[in-house]
Amino acid sequence: MIEQIASIPLFKGLPKEQLHDLVNISVEQVFRRGDSIFCEGDEGKGFYVVVSGRVKIFKLSTEGKEQILHILGPGETFGEVAVFAGRHFPAFAETLEASKTFFFPRNSFIALIQKEPSLALNMLAILSSRLRQFAQLVESLSLKEVPGRLAAYLLYLSEQRQGSSDLELDISKGQLASVLGTIPETLSRILARMTAQKLIQVNASQIKIVNRQGLEDLAETGKL
Amino acid sequence: MIEQIASIPLFKGLPKEQLHDLVNISVEQVFRRGDSIFCEGDEGKGFYVVVSGRVKIFKLSTEGKEQILHILGPGETFGEVAVFAGRHFPAFAETLEASKTFFFPRNSFIALIQKEPSLALNMLAILSSRLRQFAQLVESLSLKEVPGRLAAYLLYLSEQRQGSSDLELDISKGQLASVLGTIPETLSRILARMTAQKLIQVNASQIKIVNRQGLEDLAETGKL
DNA sequence: CGTGGCCTTGATAAAGTTCAAGAGCCGTGG
């Protein structure tokens, strides 16, 4: 367990002693696929780290449409906002698959921060990079149309995979639609169009980038 | 100057000694209306606090459409993301009116944080509440249509003003359109429709809420 | 009094959503 904690980016560089403190205050939680972890508006008494599995953070409209804000994997944290500002969670959290998390209670964690400034700096880095992601998401949603967003997403995926052109979607197309701020029907049509234009090839959840330059232009200009 | 610094929320609760340190590392900057403070992609060697005036943070599409991410007034900070994650600014910053800022260089500030945990906690609170705002913005952009966003914005304004129904827009309608993720023409039409429906009355930058319940329904359901 | 900025209004076109129907896939159970 101590190695698991030590491998979490948030806790990188902490002395052994503090890691032990963390182990002491952390609570392990196990979820099945599709379980709700918390709901928007719930009181947040602490935050979470994904140990295994995947978790989606999302907003819900009154009609039930969902907008995914993040998809988190092992080592990533969520729910910190409720720890440092306000007391309730600003969105929903649900597992995409069977998952394990560590939960860190608010007060104990804040006490720890006061002893260990580098923990605070790590947390600041994480929140900052999340703000950066959000800025990109907002830009994408309001400044680009769906084909541009999809192209940008595919290129991003490719980067994650060391530039490989053979991509495997690790989420369903319905979920992807929600990430892109649209609905499955629209995504389906645009994938079809991009295939017709020979930008990509699609085979179920396998997507191959055929014309990278074309995708880059599309992500830039938004015109398909 | 020391009183000015002491009155900034980020520095609330700091001992005098640290406030003096802050004065020593801060740089005062003066801008005229419409000046650019930094551009997306610029290297960020520190962050800013608005002393007087107002600053908008925004993204730009390739065609020139702008999406405002924040509008900041006295006491609010911006540019921190570049301090703690990455090194370049994720968006543009420009003054809306003649403004004064304090600039805090990255390294000196990080050094200070390590001495003063409550400074770190303040900063964490600020970043967290900004994340919360972003989550709301994303929700708004992807889940609601423009009338719903506008209704939500007006109600938010009303809240800011202790629930008053007589609102004074402190930004131009063109800027408001950009905040709402749309264009001036669309905003104009929707204001006209909402007036026709007797939800509001508009007189230049004066907006009066006539039917609060109706606005709330609209913000909730998005149907005008 | 004219000029430029900001706002409004109208006509048109594009993009996306909704509704409806059908195809493919998979696990379960007969």
Add this chain to the structure above:
DNA sequence: CCACGGCTCTTGAACTTTATCAAGGCCACG
């Protein structure tokens, strides 16, 4: 082993919302 029900995904057609293009009004300021 096959049939069934339940998913997810795809496709089509109508409709809605919003952007775009173009023109005109209002007001402040020189």
